[in-house]
Amino acid sequence: MAYSEKVIDHYNDPRNVGSFTKSDDQVGTGLVGAPECGDVMKLQIKVENEKIVDAKFKTFGCGSAIASSSLATEWVKGKTLDEALAIKNTEIVEELSLPPVKIHCSVLAEDAIKAAIQDYRKRQETSSESTASA
């Protein structure tokens, strides 16, 4: 299979690989996919005042999956949570010129962003509850 130049670039030089401490209140973690499907993405965001100030990822998956998640971390940085939620997988497909068989890799990246934001929001709720009851 031939990969687009952008996929190869992200594969060779992935942006924002790494991990934040999961328990940090500022951090939201999205873990999507399954090993038996051949793809698992972990995408983490660091949030200050509803704004994503940093993002990191780790991906087990094909080159297109690595590129999709790498691109996703670039795109969410600097966005508000609501702006990040609006990112569509079709935009990733277009940016990376993914062929039809690789569309699910971009879907996974969109899901990972959403899961990370959801996790962050849930953790804010529980931590504000615990402060309220304290």
Next chain:
Amino acid sequence: MKFPIYLDYNATTPTDPRVVEAMMPYFTQTYGNAASRNHQFGWEAEQAVEKARDLLGETIGGGGREIVLTSGATESNNLAILGAADFYKEKGRHIITSPIEHKAVIDPCQALEQRGYDVTFLDVDDDGCISLEQLEKSIRPDTILVSLMAGNNEIGTLNPLEEIGKITRKHGVLFHTDATQAVGKIPLDVEQMNIDLLSFTAHKMYGPKGVGALYVRRKRPRVRLSPIMFGGGHERGMRSGTLNVPGIVGFAKALELCRDEMESEAERQTALRERLHQRLQAELDHIKLNGHPTQRLPNNLNVSFGYVEGESLIMGISDIAVSSGSACTSASLEPSYVLRALGVGDDLAHSSIRFGVGRFTTEEEIDYTADKMIFAVKRLRDMSPLYEMVQEGIDLSTVNWTPH
């Protein structure tokens, strides 16, 4: 070193220049139709074919008159299975095979199931080995054929042909073996092994693509087959179609070279395979050999690299040509059915790479490949959420995954 490095000799092989040379005159000079009985062009072509046929038959312990020339092992397998099933249908309609056969065996068997035949797929263990007891127990009065391959194309595991042949002969059942990966690499003898039908192909042994053969036993017992291709009645009515004379000449030359170099090449290629395996094992954790550790084709190594996905791994070694059992390389998004049948988890099946070494593989190429693999696996593991979780002591089977 020349790049890319070819390490996919189980998929196909380059045609040896000595084979090409032997073929050349049959394109432009001796171009007759081997079935033309009225002139010298035809006679010469026929002579060349008969000489090739003898070599092909005798090398596997049979005779030239027991060779049916075909377009390759896919056709040979189809002819053996469909042809025997049809010819012996009054005797019975039960066939025994295994789940890790090549698709060119499994698909015709499944087509027969659709037509009312009964097919038993034997169990295979973690190494891809069948049980001889289960084989013998599976034979019924209506069993007509056992089809079990010589060496597996993905994982390299060899079947105990001689023991299988003893059982099939004892019960009066035909024994077909798809020996595509084994002929020219390991000793095979249809007499000693009681093989009745044997498929092989030129392009896996440094011959041209598109030519193969089916050995069909002529005595003790005489095996009969219904044709699957009808026409001019070539190949004693079993396979019609004008013979591919240059291809057949090349096929015989290729087998002759493999035969003459077999012992030393098997030893050399096994050493190369082991050298690669040992390097990988020494420098990487969580790797798993697929297939039997010793009962395997000399040129095949199949390894799963835990927590990295096969396609991304192949991308990381883009100057080395190998094959992956991963989902993502095929449009079907299914991991290898062979690894699945061995009980390899889908996660490890997605992480498997098949290395096939061959006549032109050098030690230098193997060392380069080992370095490159080790680097790529380490890099991808730094990027792998699964490897990270395992390092943290998380049991991946307890994680609530979201399959899609």
